[in-house]
Amino acid sequence: MADLSINFAGIKAPNPFWLASAPPTDKAYNVIRAFEAGWGGVVWKTLGEDPPPVNVSSRYSAHFGKNREVIGFNNIELITDRSLEINLREITQVKKDWPDRAMIVSLMYPCEEESWARILPLVEATGADGIELNFGCPHGMPERGMGAAVGQVPEYVEMITRWCKKYCSLPVIVKLTPNITDVRIPARAAFNGGADAVSLINTINSITSIDLDQMIARPIVGTQSTHGGYCGSAVKPIALNMVAEIARDPATKGLPISGIGGIGNWRDAAEFLALGAGSVQVCTAAMLHGFRIVKEMTDGLSRWMDEKGYERISDFAGKAVANTTDWKYLDMNYAVIAEIDQDKCIQCGRCYIACEDTSHQSIAQLIADNGTRKYEVIKEECVGCNLCQITCPVEQCITMVPQATGKPYMNWTQDPRNPRAVLK
Amino acid sequence: MLEALKHLPQAEESQETLRSHFTDLNPALNKRQAAIESDRCLYCYDAPCTRICPSEIDVPSFIQNIAVGNINGAAKVILDQNILGASCSRVCPTEILCEHACVRNHDAEGAPVKIGLLQRFALDNAKFEQHPFQRAASTGNKIAIVGGGPAGLSCAHRLATLGHDVVIFEAKQKSGGLNEYGIAKYKLTEDSAQREVEFLLQIGGITVKHEQVLGKNLHLADLRRDYDAVFLGIGLGASRQLGLTGEDAPGLMAAVDYIAELRQAEDLTKLPVPKQCVVIGAGNTAIDMAVQIARLGAEQVTLVYRRGAEHMSATHHEQDIAKANQVRIITWAQPQEILRDAEGKVSGMRFARTKEVGGKLQTSGATIDIPTQAVFKAIGQCMDNSSLSDDLAKELQKQNDKIHVDAQYRTSVSGIYAGGDCIADGQDLTVQAVQHGKLAALAIDNDLKAKV
Numbered sequence: 066m067a068d069l070s071i072n073f074a075g076i077k078a079p080n081p082f083w084l085a086s087a088p089p090t091d092k093a094y095n096v097i098r099a100f101e102a103g104w105g106g107v108v109w110k111t112l113g114e115d116p117p118p119v120n121v122s123s124r125y126s127a128h129f130g131k132n133r134e135v136i137g138f139n140n141i142e143l144i145t146d147r148s149l150e151i152n153l154r155e156i157t158q159v160k161k162d163w164p165d166r167a168m169i170v171s172l173m174y175p176c177e178e179e180s181w182a183r184i185l186p187l188v189e190a191t192g193a194d195g196i197e198l199n200f201g202c203p204h205g206m207p208e209r210g211m212g213a214a215v216g217q218v219p220e221y222v223e224m225i226t227r228w229c230k231k232y233c234s235l236p237v238i239v240k241l242t243p244n245i246t247d248v249r250i251p252a253r254a255a256f257n258g259g260a261d262a263v264s265l266i267n268t269i270n271s272i273t274s275i276d277l278d279q280m281i282a283r284p285i286v287g288t289q290s291t292h293g294g295y296c297g298s299a300v301k302p303i304a305l306n307m308v309a310e311i312a313r314d315p316a317t318k319g320l321p322i323s324g325i326g327g328i329g330n331w332r333d334a335a336e337f338l339a340l341g342a343g344s345v346q347v348c349t350a351a352m353l354h355g356f357r358i359v360k361e362m363t364d365g366l367s368r369w370m371d372e373k374g375y376e377r378i379s380d381f382a383g384k385a386v387a388n389t390t391d392w393k394y395l396d397m398n399y400a401v402i403a404e405i406d407q408d409k410c411i412q413c414g415r416c417y418i419a420c421e422d423t424s425h426q427s428i429a430q431l432i433a434d435n436g437t438r439k440y441e442v443i444k445e446e447c448v449g450c451n452l453c454q455i456t457c458p459v460e461q462c463i464t465m466v467p468q469a470t471g472k473p474y475m476n477w478t479q480d481p482r483n484p485r486a487v488l489k
Numbered sequence: 490m491l492e493a494l495k496h497l498p499q500a501e502e503s504q505e506t507l508r509s510h511f512t513d514l515n516p517a518l519n520k521r522q523a524a525i526e527s528d529r530c531l532y533c534y535d536a537p538c539t540r541i542c543p544s545e546i547d548v549p550s551f552i553q554n555i556a557v558g559n560i561n562g563a564a565k566v567i568l569d570q571n572i573l574g575a576s577c578s579r580v581c582p583t584e585i586l587c588e589h590a591c592v593r594n595h596d597a598e599g600a601p602v603k604i605g606l607l608q609r610f611a612l613d614n615a616k617f618e619q620h621p622f623q624r625a626a627s628t629g630n631k632i633a634i635v636g637g638g639p640a641g642l643s644c645a646h647r648l649a650t651l652g653h654d655v656v657i658f659e660a661k662q663k664s665g666g667l668n669e670y671g672i673a674k675y676k677l678t679e680d681s682a683q684r685e686v687e688f689l690l691q692i693g694g695i696t697v698k699h700e701q702v703l704g705k706n707l708h709l710a711d712l713r714r715d716y717d718a719v720f721l722g723i724g725l726g727a728s729r730q731l732g733l734t735g736e737d738a739p740g741l742m743a744a745v746d747y748i749a750e751l752r753q754a755e756d757l758t759k760l761p762v763p764k765q766c767v768v769i770g771a772g773n774t775a776i777d778m779a780v781q782i783a784r785l786g787a788e789q790v791t792l793v794y795r796r797g798a799e800h801m802s803a804t805h806h807e808q809d810i811a812k813a814n815q816v817r818i819i820t821w822a823q824p825q826e827i828l829r830d831a832e833g834k835v836s837g838m839r840f841a842r843t844k845e846v847g848g849k850l851q852t853s854g855a856t857i858d859i860p861t862q863a864v865f866k867a868i869g870q871c872m873d874n875s876s877l878s879d880d881l882a883k884e885l886q887k888q889n890d891k892i893h894v895d896a897q898y899r900t901s902v903s904g905i906y907a908g909g910d911c912i913a914d915g916q917d918l919t920v921q922a923v924q925h926g927k928l929a930a931l932a933i934d935n936d937l938k939a940k941v
Contacts, residue, residue: 131524132524133524170829320624411593411595412531412533412537413534414533415534417535418534436540438535459596459597460597
């Protein structure tokens with residue numbers, strides 16, 4: 066069996082699956098249940114200054130698929146609403162009882178050096194393995210000058226990171242907000258401030274839906290609502306891109322990344338790890354299914370690694386980074402053409418109408434004398450956009466077949482059709 | 490009406506128990522089930538379900554509306570093409586129509602979308618504040634429709650929508666035709682047929698006159714004189730005969746007549762129920778008869794057909810219903826003799842064994858006797874010639890003993906149109922009758938406009 070253990074920025078864990086700082090890691094009871102279920106580590110729900118904030122009633126909402134599957138999840142909860150003293154006591158005890166699991170403590174304090182100087186020694190005394198700076202919370206806390214309000218100002222990110230390194234010997238992970246234009250900027254700031262790692266993404270500003278009878282967004286608090294933070298599988302593509310952006314940024318080369326955002330199974334995790342993450346954090350999937358899902362996650366990842374011959378996570382970590390590049394470096398001479406497997410085709414016509422109405426009119430509808438339909442790719446017209454393959458409901462029915470063009474690799478910077486190309 | 494069976498014992502079980510045997514064969518989908526099922530629809534382009542539907546319902550569109558919670562919209566899409574969509578959703582042989590054509594029969598799941606149940610869900614759950622169709626400005630035309638069954642009702646509704654005034658002349662006490670009198674009680678339960686008629690008539694401009702029987706107190710020549718057009722949706726009023734001696738013996742009757750009594754019976758315990766009975770035929774009426782008499786308490790129900798199971802016009806789905814109700818099916822046997830007791834009452838039925846030789850049916854020489862107290866004929870319906878007996882009606886050109894019409898549902902007599910089971914290409918399908926009525930209405934409207 067593959068070895069799933071990791072050493073992430075000096076923090077050891079038996080597997081890369083950590084629970085993100087969120088309701089599932091709010092107190093000892095939950096965290097112990099998570100460790101019993103097999104989670105490799107937790108990021109304890111964010112601690113802040115006493116008195117702790119007070120939460121409203123009605124806190125979550127979801128973006129549902131047609132079959133009530135939760136595509137995206139939204140919350141308006143604040144950081145821990147329990148006292149610092151209770152949290153520190155519980156963290157100490159749990160770490161003592163579960164020494165092999167990663168225990169990271171999330172923190173959110175105002176932009177004042179003395180606040181950090183005061184809290185950091187207390188956290189270090191718990192025996193925790195590291196700290197994570199919550200610079201990402203998009204709702205409620207920014208109105209108080211914390212969370213995303215810090216994460217959106219690179220200078221603050223760097224400054225606080227520096228304070229943390231000054232007052233604490235633990236590895237410092239800076240959690241980044243996606244509610245910015247270019248995620249590399251705060252990542253560089255964290256790096257420059259001495260961060261040992263970054264984690265991303267925190268949740269995305271969101272309104273999931275509107276109650277059209279009451280004309281109030283969800284979740285409804287009395288007669289009002291507010292935007293929340295969006296997570297769940299819908300955000301995975303955004304998170305993957307942001308992880309890749311940092312992973313391939315020369316300015317932060319080698320900076321460990323803890324991947325967060327829509328991870329719900331081993332395959333999601335493997336994708337984040339392949340794109341440069343060294344650990345992954347999960348919240349929504351656990352909130353929807355319970356801690357037990359880690360069992361299938363570790364089992365699936367381990368079996369896949371065995372199949373591929375990867376003995377440890379580092380054997381494949383980051384392997385997809387080098388293959389992720391700027392558009393201008395893509396091969397202009399590469400060509401694929403759709404091919405419909407007529408034996409698998411069920412004649413639903415979806416590929417045809419999608420291509421006919423919105424793409425390149427590259428699929429022909431042939432009507433036989435007996436009325437049956439046949440859909441055929443018009444090869445000369447097909448640009449290889451993948452739309453037909455995406456809209457096809459049958460697996461493996463439409464394949465995009467690479468064409469032997471006989472032409473060498475040529476990117477846009479080399480392409481004679483590019484007016485700005487540097488031609489040899 | 491059940492004179493032929495009055496010597497037989499009545500149903501033994503209580504009214505309550507009997508009624509429980511005639512609840513919905515296919516329970517309705519609830520909201521959640523409908524949501525799940527509608528999500529299975531692939532929203533095909535040029536969808537095969539729509540192409541095969543005799544009434545051309547835009548199936549993907551109505552299912553998409555259900556999926557997004559627009560139930561009234563879904564119902565309207567159905568009703569636009571088929572104003573009797575609610576009964577069709579219950580009686581259509583979807584297993585040979587839309588659900589047979591569904592592409593999901595061919596994907597990995599290999600199971601069609603439950604289109605019939607979804608259609609029923611939409612129509613059962615739609616809540617219209619007012620009738621969903623409005624009438625066009627009055628044309629001043631008056632059109633007579635003979636027969637208040639699916640073809641006539643469909644024709645009437647479409648004509649009313651187009652601004653014409655309509656009078657329906659219906660032979661029976663209630664409208665609805667076979668929906669009211671001829672469909673198995675567990676398919677169209679309670680008063681669903683009447684509710685659908687009431688809904689349809691809400692359009693306005695349609696008057697229904699009951700107990701108006703063509704050839705008796707109603708004459709085609711009068712209708713043609715008094716109305717701008719006439720539509721005949723008279724169905725097939727007569728049951729085919731076995732052609733054997735003793736066909737009027739007590740104990741022998743047409744299945745459709747028994748079913749009509751059963752559907753109208755307030756008190757099911759009063760129905761005569763033989764211990765043993767034989768049903769002759771292989772269509773849906775034969776199955777409906779056999780299953781219903783079994784559910785009323787008949788202990789031995791035998792359905793006999795002269796050819797093989799593969800030749801039966803009842804679909805596999807229907808045959809399965811029969812088997813599930815312990816109906817014994819005997820194939821390759823044709824009626825030879827009605828066996829009677831000393832009093833002349835039916836005591837059994839003798840069948841000649843048959844086989845197919847060179848595509849032709851032959852008797853093999855062997856016979857089987859089945860002791861029975863009752864024989865129900867379900868060997869098909871034919872034109873009741875008395876209804877087309879007046880001088881003008883006699884002029885109507887026939888084809889295969891049914892009324893001949895052209896592609897516009899015009900008969901050979903100008904101003905007279907026909908549709909449903911009574912015309913040559915009628916297939917004994919409610920949905921097809923609805924389509925005939927709809928298209929005939931459009932043809933009538935066109936022809937009347939052309940006259941002006």
